[in-house]
Amino acid sequence: MSNTTETSAGQQSAQGQDAETRIVYDLVISGARVLTGAGIVGREVGISNGRVIAIEPLGNGLQGREYVELAPDEVMIPGLVDTHVHVNEPGRTEWEGFASATRAAAAGGVTTIVDMPLNSIPPTVDVAALALKRAAAETQAFVDVGFWGGAIPGNQKDLRELHDEGVFGFKCFLLHSGVDEFPYLEPDEMEADMAELRQFDSVMLVHAEDSRAIDRAPNAEGDQYGRFLASRPRGAENVAIAEVIERARWTGARAHILHLSSSDALAMIASAKRDGVKLSVETCPHYLTLLAEEIPNGATAYKCCPPIREASNRELLWKGLADGVIDCIVSDHSPSTLDLKDLENGDFGVAWGGVASLQLGLSLIWTEAKRRGIALEQVLSWMAHKPAELARLSHKGHIALGYDADFSVFAPEESYVVDVDALHHRNPISPYQGKALAGKVRRTFVRGAEVDFQTPHGQLLRRGQA
Template sequence: MSSTEDNTTHGAVYDLVFRGQRVLTTAGIVPREVGVRDGVVIALEPFGNNLQGLEVIELADDETLIPGLVDSHVHINEPGRTDWEGFASATRAAAAGGVTTVIDMPLNSIPATTNVAALELKRSVALDQAFVDVGFWGGAIPGNKADLRPLHDDGVFGFKCFLLHSGVDEFPPLDADEMEVDMAELKSFDSIMIVHAEDSRAIDRAPTAEGDHYDKFLASRPRGAENLAIAEVIERARWTGARAHILHLSSSDALPMIASARRDGVRLTVETCPHYLTLMAEEIPNGGTAYKCCPPIREASNRELLWEGLQDGTIDCIVTDHSPSTLDLKDLENGDFAVAWGGVSSLQLGLSLIWSEARHRGIALEQVIKWMSTAPAELVGLHKKGKLAPGYDADFAVFAADDAFVVDVSKLKHKNPITPYDGRALSGVVRRTFLRGQEVDFVTPTGKLLRRGEITVERESLV
């Protein structure tokens, strides 16, 4: 319920005030009143203090005010492959799922974000279309070492590389020695290398994925390939002293060596994704190419160990790796896993997916938000995102944790109507999303483009 209050009331008047019994603060979920001015949280006071605002929102008894999610792994694909996704559709989907900040991957757009000119082109396309805040990763590919520092200076949050074919020819992989050279370069200005860690040699020697049987596809991307590549990342990070981040961890086998490396002081962080935490190979139907992603969704026993890795702190965060494509690229007619594009579309659903699974495991909503908001914000160095606290951006979602819905792919806001979650019953509904104190209306884009160091890109700078 919203109401407008007399702004002549004595005392401070805020642009917006939230009042509720359930506000997720750094002290947990507590009754609070939140005062917002100029898009920033200014006041966080006990419920009943009667903060005054030009607009006051009273939370319903079943609603929790949570900090907006930060998704640091999203493929938006514009320009160049805008039929796969685009800034307008992706950021609408993000906002509908309570995500208020996304960091866009340097591929599968054309051109890839591997030099400053490509970054500026992508920014110019994104500027008028963003419904949430958007930042950008740069890419590390063979031959672009000289572009890394200029990209860093122009505000990318770090650099992504592949250790095997990326799926698109314009973003070729590094070998381990090339990755080490680039890591040493990144160390000189304290940037971070984020790595798609699967070993190309192991994949080349694995069985073919041809056909519609999921078990054949799973065998074609063995855990060993992931484990080998992660071991390379660890050692090259150890030798160079650079920061490294393992993308979309799917192999639970790698958890002990990750934990060991961190104990040794290797500067290593790790993410995993909703599909590895909520799906299992045993339940994927033959021909179900909506489930295809790389590395693949593995067995139920592997999934349980990933949850343990989250709970013991070995895995830092959960992000979606939203990697959409057109329906025809998923080869739905034949269901051939060797042919279909690999990627899961889940940007709008991540919070509900993880909350549905976490609550059955007795994991609190506060912990889920740490994994999906606080930790990704810390990973990319966004010091005013990821928490509901004074001085932070007023990025919020109103979340009804006990409400439920059934996923209808035709009603999702991402561009192509395909997801492995179609028809799945989920707990937790995002009822409203606010970006810097302004409700996202899905009509007028109000998102800003972010640079490392939290400098926003204004329209004039791109003209």
Template sequence: MSARPEDTAPTGPAARGFDLVIRASRILTPAGIVSAEVGIRAGVITRIEPLGSGLDGVSTIELTADETLIPGLVDTHVHVNEPGRTEWEGFASATRAAAAGGVTTIIDMPLNSIPPTTTARALELKRSVAQGQCFVDVGFWGGAVPGNTAELRGLHDAGVFGFKCFLLPSGVDEFPPLEPAEMEADMALTSGLNSVLIVHAEDARTIDRAPAAAGDHYDTFLASRPRAAENLAIADVIERARRTGARAHILHLSSSDALPMIAGARRDGVKLTVETCPHYLTLTAEEIPDGATAFKCCPPIREASNRDLLWQGLTEGVIDCIVSDHSPSTLDLKDPANGDFAVAWGGVSSLQLGLSLVWTEARTRGISLERVLGWMSTTPANLARLTRKGRLSVGSDADMAIFGAEDTFVVDARKLNHKNPITPYDGRTLTGVVRMTFLRGREVDGRTPTGRLLRRGT
């Protein structure tokens, strides 16, 4: 295990000014994994020197040979749900879970809270509720819904990181979908603001024509959310982003069919980024038992062959990042008594498990830890333009985790920090354990919330 910070007396002038020094043979920096010493002052990384340089600090941590110091993860797709549906998840429980999984920054989605974050007033309410509860740093997306175009500039000025919209019913009445023409109008506005529109891209008309989900067989649910729905919606997003010059971001890509058109749009200069999620990279439709509604999410988990192509899209750079889409609910909304996929809430709880899930799968594919952290830390930070997050480099916030890459554990849903103990990963053996997490150079202890509320540009 890692040594705890030692309360040693400073040496030299003010211990060379470092509050904390971390020494390790494996530190993941933008230059790769190096042996180094990291000096932290006032919550910021101020020096990185070769191991043996003798940096002094008020406290010192020496990592063991099997530990890697990694940048804190940045998860730009988290549904916290507070206020209004706090029984689903809240800021304290969500951010405690995030820290336990090495996530040091989250950006909260504008739904499923009540009210949704579609006005500056609603954003201020959400910020007031979150204040003093957060164990990691928290930012906020705004919402784009029918009739609120005039609100977007106010939300932007109040510090949201961009705007989310749906192209089909979201699952909650207070956050309705945009028609494609409305989406284009909002893209034109966000382009002028130098912001981004992030899109749940499934085509409503295609889903309306698909067979309805019914009963406890997963294959019927899968047929109700065909790949064509994603493919058509993504094509529409691309063309409207092309016309407006806007930045657009595709949320939770599950259809590998869309990868060629995404790559083609990028070659044409369309400002398009794409994410996928751990559940699409680690689970397959073939393995989902009857009635196992913990696996239900929208868009759905697809076949093993599709999963392999998503991994290929990541390694080829077509998919930019991996984020959780942590979308929890109370247990009853998952309809455990009947296991009816048509009735159950669609969402996967995995905020605490993301790094271990992805690393477990990536290492079997010969993919390095450096690449995994690029997808889960650096690139999401770039998406949100968080210039001080997502990397261990001089001038960055000292948001870090100590990771035991060879450790294994069995997921027990009852022991997770998520508010409701349900996850499709219950009982699964995973590799990679977060042993300690630091926010601005201070260990996150799960008792004292020190997270800050972030605004765009911070």
């Protein structure tokens, strides 16, 4: 485990320099494995006023009021940025709230989340609702928190006001969202909103499943996972993604495909990117680590929309990441109460669709990446650098000079078994219960302050703030 010591007067005069002329940082982290732009190397990192001020080779003797020396099995990694989190407060805090969600984030090495505009009540579709969100979060956040706005029928006039109030972009659905207070857009309505967003260079995030294709698919009722999978066919995703691509092409707006599940869509996404369409894509740990063939009937903890698909599909999603067609990995943390998962009956047609994995994402992806020979640096690119780029969080996602001092102490060789009762998520249910994972987050720092899980020090973020 990492060792924390207070800097002594003798240390401050190290290397023959006058102690009065040496910079004394608020915090210095020293270790043989620090993930910087040069890769995983030996470095000393000096932090003051919540920012990274110095990065020096080992042995330079940076001095800090607090000093942390990494253990040999630890790596200092940038804090993850999770741009797809449903906190649900206010209105459905019993599903998840800011205190529980941000504790879970910190425990999993996530130092920044961006909250989705649903399933809270009211949804974040106007400035008044955004103010309620911020009021709920400001005294409870253990990590930094930003907010997406929502695009629904009739609120086009609110989009610019929400943008000016600091939301990072806007989310819409192309089919029923699961909650009545957040209705979906028809493709023409989405295009009109995209044209509006283009005026101020915002981004439209799209839950891309086609409502008509879903209406024509088999009913999901019952405890058979295969029936549920057939009720959310790949074709529904493919049709909707094609709509998003063309509307983004016609309007020139930025568009982002949420939680890609269908590997069929990768070819047209790649083609659109080559054509210069402003398109980015995410996928999630459940699509990269779980398999439809292994989901027991009645196991509604696995239900999410779009669904977890077959092994062959999973392999193509990993290839899409390797090829750069998929840009990032985020959680789509979408929790609910246990009763909404219909655990007693295991009916996939009734159960809430969502996987709670905010605390587990890094370990889940690292376990699978390690097995595939994928480097930790690449995992952090997908889970820290790229999500920060999506939200244009210019001081997040790297350990670099001038960046926020957001990072975790990660032990990539340590393993553990998932115990839902030990997670910070409000409701103890997970498809990963009992799963052995590689990689453990031991400590998390937000703006240079260690998260103690008792006193919330996270800040609320606004688009464009320094």
